[in-house]
Amino acid sequence: MQKICVSLHLSDVSTHSELNQALITSRLEFESQINNVADEPFIQLSLQGRPIDLLCKLVLSHPEFKDRHFFILLDEYENLLPYQQQVVNTLIKHTSGLYYFKIGVRELGWVCHNTLQDDEFLIHPADYALVNIKDKLQGSTFLSFATNVCEKRLHRLQMSDQSFEITLNEALPSLSIENEAILLGVEDESKIILNELGNKLQPNDYNIIATMSPLEIYFLSSWAKSQQFLLTDIIHEIRSDPSSWKTRYENYKYATLFSIRKRKRGIDKYYCGLETYANMAGGNIRYMLELIDNSFLEHIRNGGNLNEHISPETQTKAARYVGSMNLTELEGLSVSGAKLTKLIRALGRIFQFMAAQPFGHTPELNQFYLSDMTEPVKEIIRNAVMHLALIRYPGTKLTGETDTSHYDYAIHPIYSALFEISVRRKRKMELTSPEFLMLIDSPEKAVEKLLRSQKRISESYIPGQRTLFSQSDDLDD
Numbered sequence: 001m002q003k004i005c006v007s008l009h010l011s012d013v014s015t016h017s018e019l020n021q022a023l024i025t026s027r028l029e030f031e032s033q034i035n036n037v038a039d040e041p042f043i044q045l046s047l048q049g050r051p052i053d054l055l056c057k058l059v060l061s062h063p064e065f066k067d068r069h070f071f072i073l074l075d076e077y078e079n080l081l082p083y084q085q086q087v088v089n090t091l092i093k094h095t096s097g098l099y100y101f102k103i104g105v106r107e108l109g110w111v112c113h114n115t116l117q118d119d120e121f122l123i124h125p126a127d128y129a130l131v132n133i134k135d136k137l138q139g140s141t142f143l144s145f146a147t148n149v150c151e152k153r154l155h156r157l158q159m160s161d162q163s164f165e166i167t168l169n170e171a172l173p174s175l176s177i178e179n180e181a182i183l184l185g186v187e188d189e190s191k192i193i194l195n196e197l198g199n200k201l202q203p204n205d206y207n208i209i210a211t212m213s214p215l216e217i218y219f220l221s222s223w224a225k226s227q228q229f230l231l232t233d234i235i236h237e238i239r240s241d242p243s244s245w246k247t248r249y250e251n252y253k254y255a256t257l258f259s260i261r262k263r264k265r266g267i268d269k270y271y272c273g274l275e276t277y278a279n280m281a282g283g284n285i286r287y288m289l290e291l292i293d294n295s296f297l298e299h300i301r302n303g304g305n306l307n308e309h310i311s312p313e314t315q316t317k318a319a320r321y322v323g324s325m326n327l328t329e330l331e332g333l334s335v336s337g338a339k340l341t342k343l344i345r346a347l348g349r350i351f352q353f354m355a356a357q358p359f360g361h362t363p364e365l366n367q368f369y370l371s372d373m374t375e376p377v378k379e380i381i382r383n384a385v386m387h388l389a390l391i392r393y394p395g396t397k398l399t400g401e402t403d404t405s406h407y408d409y410a411i412h413p414i415y416s417a418l419f420e421i422s423v424r425r426k427r428k429m430e431l432t433s434p435e436f437l438m439l440i441d442s443p444e445k446a447v448e449k450l451l452r453s454q455k456r457i458s459e460s461y462i463p464g465q466r467t468l469f470s471q472s473d474d475l476d477d
Helices: 001-007 015-034 050-060 082-094 139-153 179-185 184-195 205-209 214-227 231-240 242-259 273-281 285-301 312-330 337-355 375-386 413-419 433-441 443-453 459-471
Strands: 068-073 099-103 363-372 390-393 405-409 427-431
Touching: 001 015, 001 050, 050 068, 082 099, 082 413, 139 273, 139 285, 179 184, 179 214, 179 242, 184 205, 184 242, 205 231, 214 231, 231 242, 242 337, 273 285, 273 312, 273 413, 285 312, 312 337, 312 413, 337 363, 337 405, 337 413, 337 433, 337 443, 375 390, 375 405, 375 433, 405 413, 405 433, 427 433, 433 443
Parallel strands: 068 099, 363 427
Antiparallel strands: 363 405, 390 405
8 A cells, every 4th residue: 555655655654544635635635736737737647547457456456356357348438538648648659568458439430549658559450459339249149148138127117016027029919021012001092993994904914913012002103203114024034034023022021111192291110129229229239228218208108008019110210219319419419510410400301301212213222422532521431320319330442440541331220200201222313522522511402402313303302402401301190
């Protein structure tokens, strides 16, 4: 204890309690000196890392701590300023081996890799081992992990005489594509189509269509209109090459769901089921907890029971609320929060409009890549990825972990229900740096310009796009 006091410039103490009080007093004196550094230039500092080394060495000399390891845990490392990260990097680089660091940092949040010597860097794997949690918890692994965490929490719930007794899979049922299409009203649409075709087609041709599912009938009609084909030509194609038609239908089947209601008031796309929630969480357990928590809250507010199935409508409303809430919170997360909010809102509207018009275009287009990247764009991209506004996927020309130029980017899937876009990672479009910055500086013009470049809107429709940026449009009932 005496040696520790010497290393920290403390007065001699004899008990643990006195040492604790001396440390508190010393810290307060240190803070006071820093606040008046110009008036009081002399500050007593220890040799960097020496008190930690000394403490660990002395504790490890006791038999009770034989073969034990000490870990210094630092979370939210991205909140440290670059010079603060530099100090910690120096401790990591020159650690004595008596203790180890475990650091939690968001993607791209580690901005400074050098020590207090500018030419000395932390090098993997000599100085540290990088563990990407997102890569470790992918697909079914994350789903299993998240289900286990959430079910344990739910089983601890007590609400008067209610307790959680079913599985999470049972509580959050999913929908097949065909069943979701029926909920969205595809049967009414298919009946209208069949009635219109009744007097226009030969009985044999009509029978081919009549045996199809309501969703396939709707797709066939929509595809024919988008390609300006006669239905008889499509039916001839189905007869001559049924496998090609089946492949096309399967490719567009999911994307077709987004076009059925044609932006009517209410739910245009359902987001339900544990697997869908896991995809929306994007490997983030906090998002998964928020989705499930709000689903149960909405269900109980509507008079539901803990052991009843939560309806697809309730699950979807909860998912939209979580997306809206996180978009609102995004604005206050960093100095660039306002820019990130504008960026996500503009990209969301573009992909939303594209999702509603899948026929004759690339279906499920919900990603982008940058053909060039200026320094202002790099900084925005870094903040967007770090604060989970965007997620990135390695591109074909990736050169390193910190390289931002050769990644594909997508809106974080937690916002997919809010903008009614696909949670699946599919196809991408190209953006230039000027177009990217325009999404932030002039979002309405950028949306119109990019939709026109993708041949998604006609000139007569463009003025209506200005209503897309009203706040009330986020959560239509």
